[in-house]
Amino acid sequence: MRRFFRRAPAAALLATLAAAGARADDIGPEVARKLLGEGRIRPLAEILDVVKAAVPGETVEVELELDDGIYVYEVKQLRSDGRVQEIKTNAATAKILKIEDDD
Numbered sequence: 001m002r003r004f005f006r007r008a009p010a011a012a013l014l015a016t017l018a019a020a021g022a023r024a025d026d027i028g029p030e031v032a033r034k035l036l037g038e039g040r041i042r043p044l045a046e047i048l049d050v051v052k053a054a055v056p057g058e059t060v061e062v063e064l065e066l067d068d069g070i071y072v073y074e075v076k077q078l079r080s081d082g083r084v085q086e087i088k089t090n091a092a093t094a095k096i097l098k099i100e101d102d103d
Helices: 002-019 029-037 044-054
Strands: 058-067 070-078 084-090 096-101
Touching (some): 044 058, 044 096
Antiparallel strands (some): 070 084, 084 096
16 A cells, blocks of 8 residues: 555656646657666656755655756745745756745
């Protein structure tokens, strides 16, 4: 049962990626799977582990974007104090690039 709950958020996030409005720099789920298979980006679960260690809370949105030639995960975390923060993470290295309050 525990496995289901660990995978359910990932499935929901993949659905969020698929349903997100397409912008010029947004990466869709098919391309994301290809990039993952080629080893050009890290698995989403690994990125979320890094993000949650830096900003504890509930993940409410994830986008994968190409930003100035770098694949970046933008993760929105709902903190226990009610604030939403956006964490930009290099998708290839899992290094956090920026943490800011979401507007």
